[in-house]
Amino acid sequence: MTATASNRAQAVSALKLQRDRSATYQQWTLLFHRAITGDITATELQRNIQGIILPAFQRISTQLRTLQKALTETEQRQNGHLSPHSPTEAPAGPADNRQQTSSALSMWIDRLQDLEREHYTVTLSLANQLVDHCTPNVCLESESESSTAVEAGKEEGDTPENRAGEPADIKSLFKPDSSDDEQYELVERRPNHIAHSPPAPSTAAASAPAPAPAAPTLRVHDVERCILLRLIPPRYRTHLYFVTCRGAMDDLGGSSDHSANGDDVDGTEGSTSRVEEELVALPSKGARRDGAPTLAHYAPSAVACRCAGWSSAVASIIHHQESLRAAIEDLCEELQGEISDDA
Secondary structure, eight states: OOOOOOHHHHHHHHHHHHHHHHHHHHHHHHHHHHHTTTTTHHHHHHHIIIIIIIHHHHHHHHHHHHHHHHHHHHHHHHHHTOTTTTTTTOOHHHHHHHHHHHHHHHHHHHHHHHHHHHHHHHHHHHHHHHHHTTOOOOOOOOGSSSSHHHHHHHTTOOHHHHTTOOOOHHTTTTOTTTTOOOOOHHHHHHHGGTOOOOOOOHHHTTTTTSSOOOOOBBEEETTTTTTTTHHSOGGGOTTTEEEEOTTTTTTTTTTGGOOOOOOOOOOOOHHHHHHHOEEEEEEEOOOSSSSEEEEEEOHHHHHHHHHHHHHHHHHHHHHHHHHHHHHHHHHHHHHHHHHHHHH
């Protein structure tokens, strides 16, 4: 496009706003990873989302729409309020070029907002899936006794295990009203509808008079089958345990050649017994010696099936998110190229 200095400035402003939005998404992701692994509490995450992330999204979206409105008004003035579809127009001159440039940038903003609206919804969906899968699934060895579970319930307000076991609180932040199909600007504000979420189940359980079975507090995942390993950076895996679930191929429908026992492939009751008996010790993180203290015992087949099923379920969501991000980046590169050509 052939742009005036004013058009170029508006295009640069639009591009900068989108870059700011991308940076805000990165900040959101960082906070989410810290919360989902227990580095910060759900309350701290909520405070940051409502105080920093959502206001930034709203500001950026509002400024883009304001810019688009200014472009439309400029186009109308240059058009002399005539129909833009008039078939009898004079040959294109400088005013026509400015009008076309304003119209093109306005359409660019529309396309960007459409993509970002969908991207935001998909990102929320993936956040829900991550919280679901990061829910503790293995009990600490010491929590197998009910007395220990009761004592843990009394102290859960201050223990690291409780900080790591707060996904229920975090999950409430990522459950937007599915009936809300308003514009992107309103979609951004949807988490505000759940700002006053009910207490986490763990809090309610702590006040129950009768001791309940010990709740899982460890998050154990299959290092070979869980896509979580690709989604969460190493520095945010503090409370995640990635283990090798060898011997679980038959339960996942894999080849029997990988099985150590030839009688494990008949799929009968014997296979179920094997799964129940194949508990493996989970040592403390960083422990390399055989004499390391055992944190818990887990069933490799159960962990492998859980991770494989979840990874398969979220694969399409991740692909959709990546496709949207690529489309947004292509749109930005296209505008950047036009700005450079007109410089």
